[in-house]
Amino acid sequence: MTQQSPALRLEGIVKTFPGVRALDNVSLDVLPGEVHALMGENGAGKSTLMKVLGGIYQPDEGLIYVGDTPVVMSNPLDSKAKGIVFIHQELSLAEELSVAENVYLGELPTLSFGRVDWKTLYEKTDAILSKLKVGFNARTLVGDLSIANQQMVEIARALTVDAKAVIFDEPTASLTDAEKLVLFEVIADLKSQGVGIVYISHRMEEIFKMTDRVSVLRDGQYQGSLLTADTNEEQITQMMIGRKLDLSRAPITHELGDIALEVRNLSCGSSYQNINFQVRSGEVLGFYGLVGAGRTEIAETLFGLRQPSAGTILLDGEQMHINSPSAAIKAGISLVPEDRKTQGLVLGMNCRDNMTLPQVDDMSAGPFVSDGAEVAVFDLYRDRLDIRTPGWRQTVGNLSGGNQQKIVIGKWLSMHPKVLIVDEPTRGIDVGSKSAIHKLIRELAASGYAVIVISSEMPEVLHVSDRIVAMFSGEIIRTFTSEDVTEDNLIQAISGITPK
Amino acid sequence: MISEFIKRNLSTSAIWLFIIFELLFFSIAGHYLSFSDGAFMDLNNMLLLLNQSAPIGIIAVGMTLIMVNGNIDLSVGAVFAIAGIVMLDSMTWPVFAGLGDWVIVVSWTLALLAGALLGALNGLIVWKTGVDAFIVTLGSMLGYRGLVFMFNGENPTSHLNWTLIDFAEAQFLGFNTATWFLAASVLVIWLVTRYTVHGRNAYAIGNNRNAAVNAGIRVGPHMVINFVIIGFLAALSSVVFYSGSGSVNPNDGQLYELWVITAVVLGGTKLAGGSGSVIGTLGGVIAIQLLRKGLGYIGADTSTVNLVIGLILIVVLFIDRQLNVKGAQELRV
Numbered sequence: 147m148t149q150q151s152p153a154l155r156l157e158g159i160v161k162t163f164p165g166v167r168a169l170d171n172v173s174l175d176v177l178p179g180e181v182h183a184l185m186g187e188n189g190a191g192k193s194t195l196m197k198v199l200g201g202i203y204q205p206d207e208g209l210i211y212v213g214d215t216p217v218v219m220s221n222p223l224d225s226k227a228k229g230i231v232f233i234h235q236e237l238s239l240a241e242e243l244s245v246a247e248n249v250y251l252g253e254l255p256t257l258s259f260g261r262v263d264w265k266t267l268y269e270k271t272d273a274i275l276s277k278l279k280v281g282f283n284a285r286t287l288v289g290d291l292s293i294a295n296q297q298m299v300e301i302a303r304a305l306t307v308d309a310k311a312v313i314f315d316e317p318t319a320s321l322t323d324a325e326k327l328v329l330f331e332v333i334a335d336l337k338s339q340g341v342g343i344v345y346i347s348h349r350m351e352e353i354f355k356m357t358d359r360v361s362v363l364r365d366g367q368y369q370g371s372l373l374t375a376d377t378n379e380e381q382i383t384q385m386m387i388g389r390k391l392d393l394s395r396a397p398i399t400h401e402l403g404d405i406a407l408e409v410r411n412l413s414c415g416s417s418y419q420n421i422n423f424q425v426r427s428g429e430v431l432g433f434y435g436l437v438g439a440g441r442t443e444i445a446e447t448l449f450g451l452r453q454p455s456a457g458t459i460l461l462d463g464e465q466m467h468i469n470s471p472s473a474a475i476k477a478g479i480s481l482v483p484e485d486r487k488t489q490g491l492v493l494g495m496n497c498r499d500n501m502t503l504p505q506v507d508d509m510s511a512g513p514f515v516s517d518g519a520e521v522a523v524f525d526l527y528r529d530r531l532d533i534r535t536p537g538w539r540q541t542v543g544n545l546s547g548g549n550q551q552k553i554v555i556g557k558w559l560s561m562h563p564k565v566l567i568v569d570e571p572t573r574g575i576d577v578g579s580k581s582a583i584h585k586l587i588r589e590l591a592a593s594g595y596a597v598i599v600i601s602s603e604m605p606e607v608l609h610v611s612d613r614i615v616a617m618f619s620g621e622i623i624r625t626f627t628s629e630d631v632t633e634d635n636l637i638q639a640i641s642g643i644t645p646k
Numbered sequence: 647m648i649s650e651f652i653k654r655n656l657s658t659s660a661i662w663l664f665i666i667f668e669l670l671f672f673s674i675a676g677h678y679l680s681f682s683d684g685a686f687m688d689l690n691n692m693l694l695l696l697n698q699s700a701p702i703g704i705i706a707v708g709m710t711l712i713m714v715n716g717n718i719d720l721s722v723g724a725v726f727a728i729a730g731i732v733m734l735d736s737m738t739w740p741v742f743a744g745l746g747d748w749v750i751v752v753s754w755t756l757a758l759l760a761g762a763l764l765g766a767l768n769g770l771i772v773w774k775t776g777v778d779a780f781i782v783t784l785g786s787m788l789g790y791r792g793l794v795f796m797f798n799g800e801n802p803t804s805h806l807n808w809t810l811i812d813f814a815e816a817q818f819l820g821f822n823t824a825t826w827f828l829a830a831s832v833l834v835i836w837l838v839t840r841y842t843v844h845g846r847n848a849y850a851i852g853n854n855r856n857a858a859v860n861a862g863i864r865v866g867p868h869m870v871i872n873f874v875i876i877g878f879l880a881a882l883s884s885v886v887f888y889s890g891s892g893s894v895n896p897n898d899g900q901l902y903e904l905w906v907i908t909a910v911v912l913g914g915t916k917l918a919g920g921s922g923s924v925i926g927t928l929g930g931v932i933a934i935q936l937l938r939k940g941l942g943y944i945g946a947d948t949s950t951v952n953l954v955i956g957l958i959l960i961v962v963l964f965i966d967r968q969l970n971v972k973g974a975q976e977l978r979v
Contacts, residue, residue, distance in 0.1 A: 451859075451860075470862075471860055471861070472864060475861075476862075483860055488856055488857075489857055492849075492853045492854045492857050492858065493853065493854060494849075494853040494854075494921055495850060495853060499846060503863070504861040506843050506847070507847075513843060514841050514842055514843070515841060515842060515843055557861070
């Protein structure tokens, strides 16, 4: 290591909340021009640490240094003024305003009488944008940009100050593989300018591709830092969870059943065209492709949320007309949606009520709900799926991401569907729960369900699927079997490159 | 477990604590300020208070269901007036002339049906057009009020039936007729929210409509049912009230929607939907009535009363928000 002084240094940070020691003597240093990964399971204390850094929480003990000066971050603006900039996982942009207005939000250059100095505003913004090499300008409306470009706007916002350290919190969570590459270039660029970068992510392949050092938190405690080049996935995972994570391909150990679901020439406007595939019971069919390739739209069509413009859906060989979710559920198709918080769960309701939501009507005695029967269903699936909750009365919003996802899966299993569609099964879920959910998907197939898994993560789709459908801009390019799939030909297929 | 229980019931219990505070305050302040000889917490005074709470209270019970479901109904005041007119006017129709006092049953039924129908109309428009309930019922509030004026111009609609007035002023176990109707409404709707499929689904829809749709719940019918219920309850409130007074002024019921919403919100129901209880609403209704009565008791005039209620509404919601924001932040750790 060089002897230069760190861009950012945390020393012995302690933060306690009633009943929890969220941060227990955490120390961390980020050198200028270094990409420093911060890893840990959900609840390990990453977010708390970042909030301390951003001035949202004040630490109970410990010091923060920017360069060699100890500083106190009194609020987020103060933190930004001292050169610590955050790129948040969830974008916080005003979609109806232009890029320039967003970049300088709250700090618009003004003329006399409070008039906005549009000329300076656009010039300064365009200067920053040209550094980022993006394909839009200062006058573009943010709402018209893709998610990836909106993230670029967030980054541009960070560059309006003389940043000493930039913190990326799960920056690739909603990006496609192609868009990630652009982001990585920007990070490399910042790095070459001597900015210290903290990179928070759950994704191992990014950590190894991008970062110089890795620091790990577990249960609020600092577990140590390693040079990325000297470590490997298993070692980091073990530091994070204290056990090993298996991501190798699971062999098929059971016989496949009959064709449960068949789709023939299905089309839906410009979303997707001419889709043909079959899923057998006992099989996991993976759908892999870029965001916008039409995968989610197909799932929504099968679940009755979207009407196809042409084509047929056959369930157990019988043609079905599915025009609403309730029709889909009746027919035996269930969907674990992409975003469990906005589409899957009623966050304000308790665990049991969420679990039995689709069948509360079937279980009722006349107009009245049958509490006892519902608790029985909940208990059954809590045990089967190993859902960690103090009891069924717990509000779902208070559970961890992994347990929330298990509640959604349990909800649909309790309906005994023939076909279970899982859209992004492990988005925003920590490593430990991830492998539990992968295992669960394999087990469900083994017990006879036909499972469709849609995922943007290649290791995941390779790990859980028996066959993989590769999609590109609304069309199925190729269906791979586990024998002929490789990372290379899968990437080529979903990028629209035709192999010879 | 106990702290969890307290947390869950905080927003409802807060309003009852506030009511106790009001009782103590007005009893003590009244001792020095009131010109009246009677104590504030006099039994008859309290019974009268419940009786006077009934018109707003019965509608507020329905509004709780509507707001938990994620909607709002601004037309309740106009429905209140229409139902009153239907009841009083239909008693004078020649077709019912031979019925004697049985005309009361017929007129009540007609009025309640009218309320339910007007509610159903609101609900169907909200469901089928997808226009926000606020806009739809803002329109129907104006439209229904227009119907009231079309019927009899600026003139009141009156009819006196002594049997009806006796019924309205009757007492059973010490409570007035109107109080019994209020209690029954609270009980029935509480049972609906707590123990029925419809109640469960209404909460789910209000809390996360997308998730409810994805669970195969048909949102539209549940909304229509709730609008029918509130239309019915607005009419019920009306028939109970006009049975005693016997005369509907075309401006009657104006601003009721706002008093009703104030009571519901004071009782802890969220404007955004998904949480709330009729027990809390009952507290909100009583708290407002106590405030009106109490301020009157210590000699404040109507305009002061409105000012104070407005202030208290904002203060209570501010405190509620502080409590909730703190809770949410700790959870995100």
